[in-house]
Amino acid sequence: MEDDFAAASELLATFLKGAISRREVLRYGGALGATAAAGMLLSACGGGKVTSTQATVDEPEHGSLNVLAVSGIQATAAAKYTKNFSAWYKKVYNQSITVTVTDLGYDPLYAKLAQASLTKSSAYDVVMMDYPWVGQFSTSGYIAALDEYVGDSKIAPPDFALDGYIPAVLDAYGKYGGKLFALPYLADVMMLYYREDLFKKCDVAVPETWDDFLAAGKQLQDVAKTAGGGIVAADALMGARGHENTMLWQQRYYSMLGTRSDTAALFSQNQKAAAVDNPTAVAALQAYIDALNIAPPSATSDDFSQTIALMQQGQVAMAEQWTEPAAVVNDPKSSKTAGQWKTALVPGTKINGEIYRTPILGGWSLAVCDHSSMKAAGFIYSAYMTFVNSLALAQDGITPARASVFQDKGMQSQNPSFATIGASLQLVAPRPRVPKATALAQVSDLAISQALTHQMSAESAIKTIQEQWNGLL
């Protein structure tokens, strides 16, 4: 926009000097006007930008910071600490800042970011993203590399250090192509939830491997049929069409393959081709399909919220779930089975005598828009929310990636599953983070859903994923 105004002024000056004719002024002016109008229209589509007063490029700015977050606990917590952040910012950097948090649902958020990336919009200074998106938006230049801010003592908050984050989580959430693009905000990971009372009653041990998992489920169901127990099936399995079905397959696949690297498991070395058409991928999908035998008949349509409902109603004895339900299923106000749910590491595969577990990593990170005029402030906000204020956020249910929070005695007593979360985060395997990760996930979600509902075999599903991923890559 500024470029258009500069060009218009130059044109006017040339005309006044008599160097060009009126007709030419009108012609070029019209073109400039159209460009400016298009620019305005695009910026209007991208959302309004609250102007900020920038101090210098290398110093923390003052003004207003626009944060785009995903709806839910993530946005609620972000909104809760805006005033605390402003006060802290004033104290540490002696600058005034206000923070506005806007939230959108998962798909609209992705669409908004894709649009903002294409139009190079500066409507938002800090954006929350599902970490597989980091590859796409860093490659497109929409989010800024943060390395220079990390090492800048004038900008990085006191005591801030990257080695304070759990390394595996920081790598997955923030790093791409050797650079740091985001900081981990909410670290989510798959755990195994199990009913301690029923496991004891049925004399079943917490499963260590995927084979144990199926056997334990069968035993629980058999005993439940004869001795009661109130369950309709052993395992609340997320089998509805959606991202979770791909993750549950990958959780088995990575561990069977013995790797935590998304690139090694799923793609060729240059990431230009898929590498999933192999017997291990088929076996992993078959193991997921076999889990339907120990799940309620509704499993093929059960998603995150429905599986939690099954746990709360006491209809199942175990579940592969994210960290969020830990509080809900053990809350007497919302769960019939409160106090009975314990957590453990997800099962794995026995390789060379050791159990290789690969809990799938979910969660959200904070990135700074490269077109923002408040990049330093954006980085400081991200560091504050993910590092400085991580203990307070943990008490609000935002599982942090800062390692020290997991040592906190208060948090350990407040949340009994905190130890499992901490241990799981050390072993995580990320979802694919290649630039086309979202399109790839759409393909695998569909093929796996078709395999789960017997519309195609596990082999055909894996072949379909391989072929269609190759087309996309």
Add this chain to the structure above:
Amino acid sequence: MTKVNATRTVTSHGLQGMEQGGPTQRSRLERRARRRRRLVPYALLVPAFALLGALAYYPLAYNVWLSIHHWDLTTGMGRFSGTAAYRSVLSPGSPFWSSLVVTLAIAAVTVSAEVLIGFGLALLVNSPRLKGRRVVTMLLIAPMVTSPVVVGLLWRMIFDYNFGPADYWTYNILHVTGHVNWLGEAHSAVAAIMVADTWYTVPLAFLILLAGLQSLPVEPFEAAAIDGASRWQSFRHLTLPLMRPFIAVAVLLRLMDALRIFDNVWVMTSGGPGSSTETLSVRLYRLMFSSGQFDQGAATAVVMTVFVLAVSLLLVGPVVRQSRWEA
């Protein structure tokens, strides 16, 4: 000579002007006024068209533009790709075709059911013997005022295998063999969507057809009664033919809507299990908003628009012809 001739000519024209100038000028002015009057309605339409252009045609044109450009979200660059997205969408084996089949199946069943049930209800409510017609009408149109997302959630709960009553009804009351996981199996999920959509949109068909029934002339029915026609004969030979334009309007409006069905499906099944309930709109949404394949999504949208338009025109034709004939 030349000068004289010229003068004569001028004079001659001047004379002509003197003799015929008054009426000619008047007619010219009248012509101009008539032209201006003719232009006034068009001028008055300009703001409306400008608004429509900005709000309706610009997005349509933008969508076409999107469909002929391939956007690389990793570089933020768009390049002209011509008809590549259309060829990909319409290629044999493309998921577009299975989505089209699902959409057509849902549209065919729901629109037929809605018009039949709506007509039946309209006939009942139109009966002079019915007491409390207003209350019944209000109760019947209640689903229509509910948000489609709420309707989706409501029916998702009803069809929930573990907590919903649908399986209980079919298994324990209707004694259908075996439990039915309504939303978790391909065929039953489509059926569940059809039931939910029919429930939601019957009121619209009912209202259109009730309005139609109430506007029918009474004379033909009185004449038929005098001639000894039975109720069935009156219905078969009078009500149905006279109601044809209203039925066509109900079918047209509902069909256009049914071919674009999205909300219920998205909330109830998200297009699953597999792709069994993935309608064209759901596919389009996934392409555009979930996987960032803008060209493919936009091309699907254009093809879908053309398809809905073609189907609508096929139905509008007979309605317009009948209206003209009646006029």
